[in-house]
Amino acid sequence: MFLVGLTGGIASGKSTVSSQLKELGCPVIDADVVARKVVEPQSAAYRLIVRHFGREILLENGEIDRQKLGQIIFSSPEKRKLLNSITHPEIHKEMFKQILLYFVKGYRYVILDVPLLFETQRLTRFLTHTVVIYCDPATQLSRLMQRDNLSQEAAEQRIGAQMPLKEKRGLASHVIENSGSREDTHRQVLRLHTKLEDSMEFLVIRAVAVAAVAGLSGLFLYTVRLLAS
Numbered sequence: 001m002f003l004v005g006l007t008g009g010i011a012s013g014k015s016t017v018s019s020q021l022k023e024l025g026c027p028v029i030d031a032d033v034v035a036r037k038v039v040e041p042q043s044a045a046y047r048l049i050v051r052h053f054g055r056e057i058l059l060e061n062g063e064i065d066r067q068k069l070g071q072i073i074f075s076s077p078e079k080r081k082l083l084n085s086i087t088h089p090e091i092h093k094e095m096f097k098q099i100l101l102y103f104v105k106g107y108r109y110v111i112l113d114v115p116l117l118f119e120t121q122r123l124t125r126f127l128t129h130t131v132v133i134y135c136d137p138a139t140q141l142s143r144l145m146q147r148d149n150l151s152q153e154a155a156e157q158r159i160g161a162q163m164p165l166k167e168k169r170g171l172a173s174h175v176i177e178n179s180g181s182r183e184d185t186h187r188q189v190l191r192l193h194t195k196l197e198d199s200m201e202f203l204v205i206r207a208v209a210v211a212a213v214a215g216l217s218g219l220f221l222y223t224v225r226l227l228a229s
Contacts, residue, residue, distance in 0.1 A: 001103045003110055003126050004196065007117035008133035009165045010158055011144035013178035013185065017133050018113045020189045026196070027107050029098050031091055031114040038090040039064055045090045052082060074161050088120060095123075109196055118171050119163050131192065132172035134165050135179040 006021075006028075008014035022028050039046050041062045049057070049064060057069045073080040095112065102110045109128075117123060117130065124130065135143070137159075144155040169175050174195075176188045 001099075001107055001109055002128035002199070003099070003112060003123075005117045005123060005127040005130040006111050006113045006133070007115060007130070007168060007172075008178075009140060009162050009168065010115075011140050011147055012133045012135045012165060013143075014113065014115070014133040016182070017131075017176055017178070017185065017189055018111075020186060021111060021193065024189070024193045026111050026193065027102050027109075028111045028113055029095050031095065031112065031116075034091050034094045034098075035087060038087060038094055043090075045087050048086045049083065052086070053079075074158050077161075080161065084116070084120070088122065092122060109199070116162075118168050129174060129196075130172045131174040131176060132165070132168045133176050133178050134169050135177070137165070139179050140165065 006014065006018060008017075018028055018030065039049060046064065049069075053069065053072065057065050057072070059065045069083070073083050099110055099112075112123060112127070114123060140159060141152070141155055144150060144159065145152060148155070150158070174192060176185060176192065178185045
């Protein structure tokens with residue numbers, strides 16, 4: 001099994017592409033969904049967040065108010081770094097659990113939908129392919145203002161808190177242009193899907209994994225025989 005990283009920027013259309021890949025039957029692990037899971041009330045990450053950010057960020061039901069917390073971290077790089085240091089290790093542990101489950105089920109590849117893929121650099125060494133969903137800056141700003149009902153200043157602040165899409169584009173092995181129509185984007189998604197489905201890279205990786213397991217088993221048997229002799 002090989003891993004594919006899917007990323008983009010805020011309002012670039014990553015969620016749209018991720019949904020289309022799911023509809024095509026691709027296994028997708030969404031880091032945002034995992035992130036909500038690991039900060040559920042009374043989890044380790046939840047307790048640390050409340051300790052550092054205060055109970056003011058909680059809703060009446062005790063859950064974290066994501067909008068209020070977002071306002072804090074988007075206006076403070078230090079607070080954003082602190083939050084990431086709390087949540088990212090927990091997110092990655094949960095994602096690896098899900099990856100292992102897909103591996104056991106025999107899937108040939110898994111797509112990791114990770115907004116901060118290149119910012120954190122923690123997962124990139126495990127990836128065979130990286131896909132960036134790109135749109136031009138003007139389109140990104142317009143979409144974000146309309147989607148989240150933000151002023152231009154607030155939208156620019158949120159975009160500025162992330163690595164520029166142009167920079168991410170230069171780091172990716174595949175780019176899906178999402179400045180145009182939904183139909184054009186879907187055609188590019190279909191091409192990506194065909195490439196992943198036709199790839200034989202999973203055979204190489206599985207062979208290496210089997211060889212590693214066989215080697216460890218052989219070493220174990222040799223040690224047992226040596227001790228018994």
